[in-house]
Amino acid sequence: MIWNEHIECMSREQLRDLQTARLKETVERVYHNTPFYRKKMQELGILPSDIKDIDDIQKLPFTTKEDLRDNYPFGLMAVPMSEVVRIHASSGTTGKPTVVAYTRKDVSQWTECVSRCFTAFGATKQDIFQISYGYGLFTGGLGAHYGTENIGASVIPMSSGNTQKQLQIMQDFGATVLCCTPSYALFIADKLADMGISKDDLKVRIGVFGAEPWTENMRKELEEKLGIKAYDIYGLSEICGPGVGYECQNQSGTHLCEDQFYPEIVDPKTLKPVTQATEGELVFTHLTKEAMPLLRYRTKDLTSLNYDTCACGRTAVRMGKILGRSDDMLIIRGVNVFPSQIESVILQMPEFEPHYMIYVNRENNLDTMELHVEARPDLYSDNVGTMISLTKKLTAQLNSILGIAVKVKIVEPRSLARSEGKAKRVFDNRMLK
Amino acid sequence: MVIQQLSIFLENKAGRLNDVAALLGKAGVNMTAFSLADNSDFGILRVIVSDPHKAQEVLKAQKFAVSLTDVIHLQIANTPGSLSNVLAVLADAGMYIEYMYAFSEGNGANVIIKPDNVPNAVEALQAHKIM
Incomplete structure (x- = not known):
């Protein structure tokens, strides 16, 4: 099903015209209303009138998360506060939170995007959504909430946490759609077994998972454990929150709402656009946002774009899987390592649970990486040799994929923290800065 | 036993x-x-x-x-050579011992043995009247 066929299936030429017109308006607005962008454009010697076509976007300055922090909290706003109806902020795991604001129209455009996502997942007004994203400053809860109401479905505004109650409500209220982070969904799935509830006791049929990257193996595991079909919803608060992109029934990439946010892929080092279908850093420019429009915002997410029309009929560009983040790439003894690579190795080995922690240290001027992982509960053996060979098997696999030695430590079952929001799995203890 | x-x-x-x-x-x-x-x-x-x-x-x-x-629990005499008698039976039967531990108390000693194959080890020990 398609929520907005006019936009989602628009011809590429028409879409391009729409994007061009909207970009021109946006640039005009930020130039006049946001001193930060006026200064940046003046430094580059660019005027709004230089933007004649969507391709001219390459002339515009980039925006980074640091820029958002430097202008904390409201420095990048392009409207007076009287026009703002909502303020959200990122979790701020490193440093100050990044703040985003919405006008009434911004909230309604965001809701439109989320409605496209939910409809693509096959949800209708008959569905009951259990929204287990956190409600609050995080965009996940309220973003999903508004989209659910907009398609006419029922909302159970659970927020995250209190998993036992989550499951009780899910069962008693007959929730048919579960929205949360994939790591929390795994946590819920584990709890199911603990509470003696079978997946057949639940009516959930669709999982809407986002806010952190996940793998095909996690998808399989979630689908199996919860008896659902799992869909990826992509988003980041700086752009709007959940709803920037979504998978259709074909699940061959994530369609982006490109009438709202123009996507580009650039080389993270040179910042030059890459050739089509090449991997690089995803960059978004707001096309309709009023409260805090961002030009060429560097997401740090590494992916690629596919402009072929999808079998579902949508022309909206498809983003590939997120391969990692240009900023969570770890350099271990000169080798680039993405936590997602480690995760995919763990997920491919049925001997291990999908929970892990990575600790990076520097000992005697040498980087060391230690991985803590849980084995499947039934594999904890009475035999030291068996446990050691389990460790060795994972070590060898990691070594062949990453090209560096990782010290693997099997920890006690259920001893690693399960996350109820975004999982923090990497602890880099090197003090190099 | x-x-x-x-x-x-x-x-x-x-x-x-x-x-x-x-x-x-x-x-x-x-x-x-x-x-x-x-x-x-x-x-x-x-x-x-x-x-x-x-x-x-x-x-x-x-x-x-x-x-x-x-595991196999044996009570044997706390005297030189008692343990050897037990181990000889298992060795002769081709049994592999994964681990064992023992403690003595007065005239007796308790031995816990984890052979790779418990039923076979029991059979061998019973045949020699050790169990």
Whole structure:
């Protein structure tokens, strides 16, 4: 099903015209209303009138998360506060939170995007959504909430946490759609077994998972454990929150709402656009946002774009899987390592649970990486040799994929923290800065 | 006789062994013998207790990786050569011993043996009237 066929299936030429017109308006607005962008454009010697076509976007300055922090909290706003109806902020795991604001129209455009996502997942007004994203400053809860109401479905505004109650409500209220982070969904799935509830006791049929990257193996595991079909919803608060992109029934990439946010892929080092279908850093420019429009915002997410029309009929560009983040790439003894690579190795080995922690240290001027992982509960053996060979098997696999030695430590079952929001799995203890 | 031993996987962390001891103590489960196999990252605690099933339940509830393993318990004389008599039988039968531990008390000694194949080892020991 398609929520907005006019936009989602628009011809590429028409879409391009729409994007061009909207970009021109946006640039005009930020130039006049946001001193930060006026200064940046003046430094580059660019005027709004230089933007004649969507391709001219390459002339515009980039925006980074640091820029958002430097202008904390409201420095990048392009409207007076009287026009703002909502303020959200990122979790701020490193440093100050990044703040985003919405006008009434911004909230309604965001809701439109989320409605496209939910409809693509096959949800209708008959569905009951259990929204287990956190409600609050995080965009996940309220973003999903508004989209659910907009398609006419029922909302159970659970927020995250209190998993036992989550499951009780899910069962008693007959929730048919579960929205949360994939790591929390795994946590819920584990709890199911603990509470003696079978997946057949639940009516959930669709999982809407986002806010952190996940793998095909996690998808399989979630689908199996919860008896659902799992869909990826992509988003980041700086752009709007959940709803920037979504998978259709074909699940061959994530369609982006490109009438709202123009996507580009650039080389993270040179910042030059890459050739089509090449991997690089995803960059978004707001096309309709009023409260805090961002030009060429560097997401740090590494992916690629596919402009072929999808079998579902949508022309909206498809983003590939997120391969990692240009900023969570770890350099271990000169080798680039993405936590997602480690995760995919763990997920491919049925001997291990999908929970892990990575600790990076520097000992005697040498980087060391230690991985803590849980084995499947039934594999904890009475035999030291068996446990050691389990460790060795994972070590060898990691070594062949990453090209560096990782010290693997099997920890006690259920001893690693399960996350109820975004999982923090990497602890880099090197003090190099 | 064949008895059930508790095997518990423990990370090498301060206080972890006491966590087990305290839990069992609180549950009124008595430990009669134990041994700890370890390497740098983890240890496997093997314990003979008064009520293995209750102990397993109590530890499982606290998320310990605990299993029950069949082992052979022998009471032999606390004299030079007694252990050798037992081991010779197993060696002659081609039995491999995964691990064992023992303790003596006065005139007797208790030996816990985990052979690779418990029924075969029992058969061999019974044939020599050791069990």
